[in-house]
Amino acid sequence: MSSSRIVSVFGATGLQGSTVLEALLKDGTFTPRAITRNPDSEAALRLKERGVEVVEGDSSNKASLVRALQGSEAVFAITVPLLPPVVTSGPSELTQGKNMVDASKEAGVKFFIFSSLPDMTKLSGGKYTKASPADDKQVIEDYLKASGLAHASLLLGAFLENLWLLHHELKKTSIGFDLSTIIYGPTSLQSFTWIEHDLGESVLALLKSYTDPSKTISGKSYPVVTSKMTYPDLAAMISKVLGVPVTFTSLATSGIPSVDELVVFAEYDGIYTVPIPNPDLAALGAKFGTMEQFMETEVKRRYGQ
Incomplete structure (x- = not known):
C-alpha cells in the first residue's frame, strides 16, 4: 500500500469496521490497520490475504491497545454493548471506550x-433511563472530550442492513415479504443509515478534513442519516422494487429492555433534525447514497426473484 498514513480500525471484521476499512482501501489516501481480538479468525485471515495489516488488540486490555495503535495517525472506534442473549461476555462498553481513548x-x-x-435519558427528559447502548456512548464521548484528543463523533440511525443482518427484519411470506420491527407504529418516523455506503463516506470526509483548522471539526457530532x-x-x-406485497408488523418487544428503550427514536420523530x-x-x-440506490443495489439483488 502506498500511503503511510495509518488509520486503525476497531471492529474491522464486523459491519461498521469492515465498511470503513473497505472505504479506506478503495480511496487509497490512508492505510487501514485492522484491530481485532482474534487475528487468526477466518475474517481476519481473509484480510491478511488481501494485504491488510491485522493486529491483535483487546479492548479490555489497554496495554494491548497501546501496542496495536503505535504509528497510527487516526482511529475509527466502535464499542459493543453487553446485551444478553446477543452479547453475553466481554468488557463493559465504558471499559472498552475508555481504554480505546x-x-x-x-x-x-x-x-x-x-x-x-x-443520550436517550437526556433526550427523553428522564422518561427512558435504561437505554445503555446509547447512554454509555455519551459517557465515553464526555471522556473523549476531556482527554484532549482531537475527535469527532458519527451518530448513526437504524441500520438498513438489519433487513437481513442481526434482526432479520425482512422475512419471506406466502405472498411476498413482511417487514417487522419493535415498538414502532405505522406513523412513527425512523432515521435510517445505509452503513455500507454512508458510514465509509463520512469517515473519509472527516479524515481528509480534520487537519484543516478552518473546518473546525474537532469536538463535533455528525448525524449520518440516509x-x-x-x-x-x-x-x-x-x-415497488420487488413487485410483491410487503406488509408491516410492529412487535411489542425485543425481549431486551435496554434495546426497547431506544424507542425514544420513535417518540421523537427519529431524533435527528x-x-x-x-x-x-x-x-x-x-457523497451520500439514496434510498433508491439502496433498493436497486441491495434489496433487489438480495430478495429479487
Missing part, C-alpha cells in the same frame, strides 16, 4: 472518530 492518547494518535448515539421515513413507507419502497444528506458532511466531501 487512553490507548490512543498514549500511542500518539492525532484524530479519533467514534461511532455513537444520542433517509427518514415510516416503516410502512419503507415497506412500500421494497414492495439535520437535513438529508447532512450538509456539514457533504461540505467536507461525503
